Amino acid sequence: MILSDLGEVKLIKKIREWVDFKDKKIILPIGDDVAAFKVDSQKYLILTTDSFVEGTHFDLSYTSFFQVGYHSLAASLSDIASSGGLPLYAFVSLGLFPSLEVKSIEEIYRGMLSLCEKFKLKIIGGDTTFSEKLFLSLAIVGEVEPKCLRKRSEAENGDLVLVTGELGKAAAGLSILQNPSIKGLIRNREELIKAHLEPFPRIHEGRTASQMGAKAMEDISDGLASELIHIARESKVGIEIEENKIPLAPGVSEVAIGCGKKPLDLAFYGGEDYELVFTSSPKKALEIKKEIEEREGTRVSIIGRVVEREGVFLLSEEGKRTPLHYGYDHFKKLSW
């Protein structure tokens, strides 16, 4: 069988079987966004690795080198945010080609360093190697208190489902960049493009949510639908999302219509919105929402609830239930 027949989700399941290690120091093994392991009784160390490849993750025809560095690090930091932890150190492994301008490599670093400053993160290692296509592989080490470490598997029946920020904006921004013919009147045009090229990771929001008692938490970098399915499966629950509660960003509808897509699909299946989705008891949900909105100025929306019945469904205002499915697969054709 070849990889495109298997797909990414089943590949990761297979990898988990192949490397089935048991160790009492390993708190969170392969599968979640980060791995966590114990170094002393106060803190867990968390680590996430991600690769960003020219042509797959970024297109140099409309992305500056600064943005390549910035976006790659933002995506990695979003994994740290989703664990409830704080980033400490970054390791940058670069694949470079000989005709690349040294100035461009410096710009990649400048992009990363501008985010490092915001989160007191330090780049302390890495390596460089030859590659025909530019790539960055980032490893981020962070830390989290045991009680704050969030996992996919902790959603409980009766929880509310919350999401930070506004959705669909990165997918809409990408659509504008890829289809310059969508001209017309698009509200928020520059903001949408910026949301794709320079997303801001929700480290502070993730910390606040985890410290105040959020349960399952994930970033929605692969689209909201995939992450809800992950949470539901790992927590052995179902999730119902209310269609009219999804906080679509201004302009997303116009872009979707301009491209012949459904507006909500950009939120559910578009990906690269580095927002957080999490569950919490109804009482705490309101407190967390208020605290994040007041402290960080980031909108938080209650979009649905955790139910006993398995599956992840979208409820229309008329009460119609539509199942949500996986969105993007790196190794298959796009399914939306």
Place this chain on the structure above:
Amino acid sequence: MILSDLGEVKLIKKIREWVDFKDKKIILPIGDDVAAFKVDSQKYLILTTDSFVEGTHFDLSYTSFFQVGYHSLAASLSDIASSGGLPLYAFVSLGLFPSLEVKSIEEIYRGMLSLCEKFKLKIIGGDTTFSEKLFLSLAIVGEVEPKCLRKRSEAENGDLVLVTGELGKAAAGLSILQNPSIKGLIRNREELIKAHLEPFPRIHEGRTASQMGAKAMEDISDGLASELIHIARESKVGIEIEENKIPLAPGVSEVAIGCGKKPLDLAFYGGEDYELVFTSSPKKALEIKKEIEEREGTRVSIIGRVVEREGVFLLSEEGKRTPLHYGYDHFKKLSW
């Protein structure tokens, strides 16, 4: 200026300037084979990242997928060995293409897992992404006691220079694979090929040396010459190597002559011998050599000494001094 004009060594120097961070918890920042940072008073955590790209680091026409996994992890573990530490956890970021057989991906993991077993290392995280060329980016977390952490900068005038194993074998093995026309009588042919495809990292030897008082230590994955130059520069000393003390592996001379190269050049500039070079006071040098040879069965050779006068030189039996220079540069043409 483009990268091929600058070269790898100067690029890394520039990166060190760009990310010039000061932090008292960072023990060993960018530049050495590993980065080290403090997590508690007993131990430092060490971390190394490396990428391995199809066409640059491995050639699938003569390398099995098992060997791709094995070799990549061995190379990363060699960086841990050179620090004097022990590996704990591995994170595997894979760039894969959709037509790849799932069985081949499993073989890559089997190759890594066979080394994991030998060193009690656990793969606990990673990710997969689309790439036209296969690549692996590995991050290895390890630990080391503060007194055992070895750096490049600790060689002292009067030290002896020691090297583990026999040299030139990986470069000779690669030459055989790349030039099947070198037929003739080559001693040790299969061993040389295996040294290239399935090198064994010197974790135990590195531990013994560091525990017994070795000073500067490095692995010689980029060739012995580059590493001696790094040690001399960072320690602000000179190094003299005696030509007739270099432990060339059996068969290396025949391969070199068959390819029109000088035998010693395969040791100095060939690279991918995952052996360790280290310095030590003369008294301890003999004890370390004896202990490693007895405990691990790995040959250790005293090949030269650290001197006050700057520069790295090869001394012939007749007393002729030849300066050694950098070997392989990923971004320039090979210089030998």
